[in-house]
Amino acid sequence: MSSKYGKGSIVNVLICGGAGYIGTHMLKMLALRGYETTVFDNLSTGHRAAVRWGRFVEGNILDREALDRLFVSQHIDVVMHFCALSQVGESVRDPYTYYQNNVTGTVTLLEAMRAADVNKLVFSSTAAVYGVPVNEGLLSESHPTNPINPYGASKLMVERVLEDASRAYGLRSVILRYFNAAGADSEGDIGESHLPETHLIPNVLRVAQGIGEPLKVFGNDYVTRDGTCIRDYVHVTDLAQAHFQAMRFLESNEGTHCFNLGSGKGHTVMEVIAAAREITGQPIEFVRAPRRAGDPPALVADIRRAIEVLDWRPEFEDVRSIIETAWRWHRAPHY
Numbered sequence: 001m002s003s004k005y006g007k008g009s010i011v012n013v014l015i016c017g018g019a020g021y022i023g024t025h026m027l028k029m030l031a032l033r034g035y036e037t038t039v040f041d042n043l044s045t046g047h048r049a050a051v052r053w054g055r056f057v058e059g060n061i062l063d064r065e066a067l068d069r070l071f072v073s074q075h076i077d078v079v080m081h082f083c084a085l086s087q088v089g090e091s092v093r094d095p096y097t098y099y100q101n102n103v104t105g106t107v108t109l110l111e112a113m114r115a116a117d118v119n120k121l122v123f124s125s126t127a128a129v130y131g132v133p134v135n136e137g138l139l140s141e142s143h144p145t146n147p148i149n150p151y152g153a154s155k156l157m158v159e160r161v162l163e164d165a166s167r168a169y170g171l172r173s174v175i176l177r178y179f180n181a182a183g184a185d186s187e188g189d190i191g192e193s194h195l196p197e198t199h200l201i202p203n204v205l206r207v208a209q210g211i212g213e214p215l216k217v218f219g220n221d222y223v224t225r226d227g228t229c230i231r232d233y234v235h236v237t238d239l240a241q242a243h244f245q246a247m248r249f250l251e252s253n254e255g256t257h258c259f260n261l262g263s264g265k266g267h268t269v270m271e272v273i274a275a276a277r278e279i280t281g282q283p284i285e286f287v288r289a290p291r292r293a294g295d296p297p298a299l300v301a302d303i304r305r306a307i308e309v310l311d312w313r314p315e316f317e318d319v320r321s322i323i324e325t326a327w328r329w330h331r332a333p334h335y
């Protein structure tokens with residue numbers, strides 16, 4: 001079997017945060033490829049109904065005893081760590097909760113892994129670690145990290161912990177800095193369901209369905225081609241595939257390794273709305289609103305490192321195909 005899809009020495013995968021949006025897509029991929037999966041999740045933002053494969057353990061990564069019990073009861077080869085609170089605005093209002101959950105929670109998980117001799121981790125980081133880009137080009141992993149909110153800072157702190165843990169304890173880790181996760185499982189089994197929903201694409205599609213408040217477009221005076229922010233939307237199944245390849249990479253590579261994950265292409269808010277109008281056939285009305293605090297004008301990934309080192313490439317190349325999968329889910333959500 002090819003190293004891209006074939007099985008290596010890894011059999012048992014612990015998916016922390018596997019009841020959430022991205023974690024459930026990871027879960028489905030691993031389960032269908034024959035891996036033994038355990039999801040550990042406190043359901044703070046995740047959904048029990050989304051965990052349709054493998055074993056589920058309800059628990060909090062801040063609870064060391066619960067983690068110890070899990071590692072004793074189940075052999076684990078690798079941990080994929082999706083748990084986080086991830087709303088930028090909330091992190092500004094309540095930083096203690098964010099540092100507690102995202103940093104202390106992760107250190108607790110790492111300590112439990114060390115005690116159980118589990119030495120491989122794939123970590124969900126974010127483009128928010130970069131802060132405001134220093135130039136207009138694509139962002140590579142070597143761009144300075146200067147987060148402008150506690151959410152991004154909490155992820156950067158964990159990245160630093162992982163580097164130190166690699167030197168001190170031999171932990172192997174891959175840090176994946178995602179840009180904007182979007183879309184849904186192409187079979188419609190799972191999708192994005194957050195409450196409140198802050199992300200652009202689900203909010204646009206909610207308006208297309210005639211649900212809730214009108215869409216707000218935050219800011220129209222950015223120095224971009226139409227005045228609205230540019231983001232790099234990457235399909236959630238492409239993210240799961242990158243995790244899969246990162247997991248396989250850890251079988252033969254020591255140390256800490258960091259990769260951007262995006263599509264490599266940027267779209268303005270207005271371009272996303274235009275694409276969604278075409279796909280849904282709905283007018284999708286919006287109101288202009290002031291800039292949202294903490295929004296950089298443009299964030300687009302340089303993904304060459306993930307292509308070269310992980311042999312990963314996004315399959316959903318066009319934002320329309322990403323929105324189409326999300327639209328299918330939003331018309332028939334299961335949870």
Ligand SMILES: NC(=O)c1ccc[n+]([C@@H]2O[C@H](COP(=O)([O-])OP(=O)(O)OC[C@H]3O[C@@H](n4cnc5c(N)ncnc54)[C@H](O)[C@@H]3O)[C@@H](O)[C@H]2O)c1
Pocket residue numbers: 016017018019020021022023040041042043044045046047059060061062081082083084085086101105124125126127177178179180181182
């Ligand atoms: N969605 C994006 O665009 C995006 C972009 C960059 C990075 N990320 C990161 O990717 C990861 C997954 O994001 P998502 O969009 O799937 O979020 P999500 O909120 O849907 O999923 C997170 C999951 O973690 C669980 N969780 C949170 N804290 C926990 C704790 N203390 N103990 C146990 N479980 C806990 C939640 O219940 C949820 O099921 C997060 O770490 C997020 O910061 C997401």
Ligand SMILES: O=c1ccn([C@@H]2O[C@H](COP(=O)(O)OP(=O)(O)O[C@H]3O[C@H](CO)[C@H](O)[C@H](O)[C@H]3O)[C@@H](O)[C@H]2O)c(=O)[nH]1
Pocket residue numbers: 086087126127128178179180181198199200201203215216217218229230231269292295299
């Ligand atoms: O109702 C909305 C929602 C969003 N936007 C705009 O659409 C763009 C995308 O916003 P999202 O909230 O969908 O995504 P963000 O770029 O703010 O955030 C995402 O990417 C970040 C990294 O860049 C973090 O990782 C974060 O967790 C993740 O949600 C932004 O310009 C935002 O101002 C609107 O105009 N109206």
